[in-house]
Amino acid sequence: MPNTPRRPEFFRRAFAVLGMALAVMAGSAAHADDPSAETAATWRALSRLGYGPTPALIEQVQRAGGARAWALREIDAAFAASQKPIPLAGVPGGFNAPLPEIFERYREEREQRRERRDVKGDAALTAMLGDAPPRYSAQVARQAAAWRLTSCSRPDVESPLLARLTEFWFNHLNVSSDKGTVKPLVGHYVAHAIRPHALGRFDELLLTSARHPAMLNYLDQAQSVAEGTVQGERRRGLNENYARELMELHTLGVNGGYTQADVRELARMLTGWTVDPQSASGFRFAARRHDSGAKTVLGQRFGGGSNAHSGEAEGIDAIRMLAARPATARRVALRLAQWFVADAPPPALVDELARTFQTSGGDTRAVLRALVQSPAFWNPAHQLFKTPYDFACSALAAVGGPQDERDVQQTLGQLQNAGQGVHRWPTPDGYKTDRATWLAPEALTRRADFALQLARREPPVDFLARFAQPATLQRIQAQPAKLRAGLLLASPDFMNK
Known part of the structure; x- marks a missing residue:
C-alpha cells in the first residue's frame, strides 16, 4: 500500500x-x-x-x-x-460505438504499437510517429468506468435499481478490462450484454454474455476448436476455460452436480463460437471448427444425430438447459439474497427466491418482487x-x-x-x-x-x-x-x- x-x-x-x-x-x-x-x-x-x-x-x-x-x-x-439506450449524460460515448468500429479502432491501435516496436532506436522514424503511444483502448475503458460512476450516482440519469442490477450481473458474469483484448470491449459488454437483460430472463442474459466478444476473449472461448483442427501450420484443440466457468460460476455452482467429463463435453459443444470483428454482434459460429460428434452433458445427449439440433444450436440448448437447472436457481437466489439482504441470508428466503426463479422461467423481475415483498428484506437485523x-x-x-x-x-x-x-x-x-x-x-x-x-x-x-x-x-x-x-x-x- x-x-x-x-x-x-x-x-x-x-x-x-x-x-x-x-x-x-x-x-x-x-x-x-x-x-x-x-x-x-x-x-x-x-x-x-x-x-x-x-x-x-x-x-x-x-x-x-x-x-x-x-x-x-x-x-x-x-x-x-x-x-x-444508455443515457451518457455528457460522458464521451466511444465505448458505446458499434462493435465493428471498436474493432477497427483497436486494430489501428495495435498496428501503431507494432510500428513503434519495429522502429525502436530509429530517431527519425520515431519522430514521425510521435512520442505518445496510441491509447484508444485505455480511453474507451476509462469512458466506460466514468459512465458507471455517473449511472450509479445520478438517479436523474439512470434508474437506481437498474444501476444496482447492472453491477450485480456484471459481477456475476465478470470480465476484466486488464486483459488487453477485453479492454476496448468492456464498456460495450456492460451497455449491450448486461444492462438490457438485467431485469429480464436469465437464460437470455446468459446467452448474450456468452456470445459477446468481451466474454469470448476473456475466457478464451474464441480459441476453442475441435481437437485436431488445423489452422495455418498449427494443430489446435479444446479450451475448457469458458465451459468450466459457465458451470462453476455462472450457473450450477461448484457443488452443482457436474463432473470434469461434463466440462469437457460442454467445451466440445461450444467449439466454433468465436469473434467476428465485422458483424454487428461481434459473434460468429465457425462450423469448420466445431466438434460435430455426439456429446453427453449432465446425462443429456446432444449432437451426432441424437437430437434435432446440431452445430451452434447445441451450445444454445446446453446454455438454456444449465440456466433452467434447480442448482442454478439456488445459486442465483443465494447471490441475490446476499446482494440485497444479508451476508448469510435466511435459508427460507433463498428457498423462496429459488422457487420463484424456477416457476417464472428465470424472470429477474419476478424474483425481485418476491424479494422486496419478503419480511427478510425489511428486517433491521439483516x-x-x-x-x-x-x-x-x-x-x-x-x-x-x-x-x-x-x-x-x-x-x-x-x-x-x-x-x-x-x-x-x-x-x-x-x-x-x-x-x-x-x-x-x-x-x-x-x-x-x-x-x-x-x-x-x-x-x-x-x-x-x-x-x-x-x-x-x-x-x-x-x-x-x-x-x-x-x-x-x-x-x-x-x-x-
Whole structure:
C-alpha cells in the first residue's frame, strides 16, 4: 500500500472523530435508535435497491406512499429503463460505438504499437510517429468506468435499481478490462450484454454474455476448436476455460452436480463460437471448427444425430438447459439474497427466491418482487456493509454525482486503491460483497479521506441527518461546520446499507 500522506490538522481531528464513532458500528443494528420505522425502511430501500438517498429519491418514496410501494414501482421503472439506450449524460460515448468500429479502432491501435516496436532506436522514424503511444483502448475503458460512476450516482440519469442490477450481473458474469483484448470491449459488454437483460430472463442474459466478444476473449472461448483442427501450420484443440466457468460460476455452482467429463463435453459443444470483428454482434459460429460428434452433458445427449439440433444450436440448448437447472436457481437466489439482504441470508428466503426463479422461467423481475415483498428484506437485523464501490457511488450520489473530471479521476483512483477498480476485477469469480472482506481500519481511513475531499465543495447533505443515529450526530455537531458534511459521509451509519 502507498504511504499515507500527511494531512492538515482538521483532517487529523476528523479522523479522530471517526475513530470514536467506529465503536458504534460493531454489532449494532443500523438506525436502531431511529424512532421512525418508515425512515429506516426508506434508507434500506434506497441504499440496497440503489446507491442511497438523495433529496429527489426521498421525495419519490413519499409520493409513492412509502418505501415498500416505491420498491415495487422501481422494479417496473428499472425494467422500462433497461429497454432504452444508455443515457451518457455528457460522458464521451466511444465505448458505446458499434462493435465493428471498436474493432477497427483497436486494430489501428495495435498496428501503431507494432510500428513503434519495429522502429525502436530509429530517431527519425520515431519522430514521425510521435512520442505518445496510441491509447484508444485505455480511453474507451476509462469512458466506460466514468459512465458507471455517473449511472450509479445520478438517479436523474439512470434508474437506481437498474444501476444496482447492472453491477450485480456484471459481477456475476465478470470480465476484466486488464486483459488487453477485453479492454476496448468492456464498456460495450456492460451497455449491450448486461444492462438490457438485467431485469429480464436469465437464460437470455446468459446467452448474450456468452456470445459477446468481451466474454469470448476473456475466457478464451474464441480459441476453442475441435481437437485436431488445423489452422495455418498449427494443430489446435479444446479450451475448457469458458465451459468450466459457465458451470462453476455462472450457473450450477461448484457443488452443482457436474463432473470434469461434463466440462469437457460442454467445451466440445461450444467449439466454433468465436469473434467476428465485422458483424454487428461481434459473434460468429465457425462450423469448420466445431466438434460435430455426439456429446453427453449432465446425462443429456446432444449432437451426432441424437437430437434435432446440431452445430451452434447445441451450445444454445446446453446454455438454456444449465440456466433452467434447480442448482442454478439456488445459486442465483443465494447471490441475490446476499446482494440485497444479508451476508448469510435466511435459508427460507433463498428457498423462496429459488422457487420463484424456477416457476417464472428465470424472470429477474419476478424474483425481485418476491424479494422486496419478503419480511427478510425489511428486517433491521439483516445488515449489509458497503463495498468500496457502494460507498463511492453513495457518497457521490449524496453530493449530486461527479461534478467534473477531478471527481471522476479521484473516485476511480479511490476504488483502485481500495481493491475494487471499476471493470478491473482480475478473476472470473467476481468480487466479494461481504462485510469481512471490506471492513478494515485502513480501508475506513481511505473512505474518510475520500468523503472529506468530496465535502470540500461544501455540498448540502443535511438531508442525510435524519438517517443517522443520535450519537453520531452529536459527535459530528461538535466539530467545525466545514467538516460536518464530510464526517456525515464518513460516519458508521453511512457505511451500512
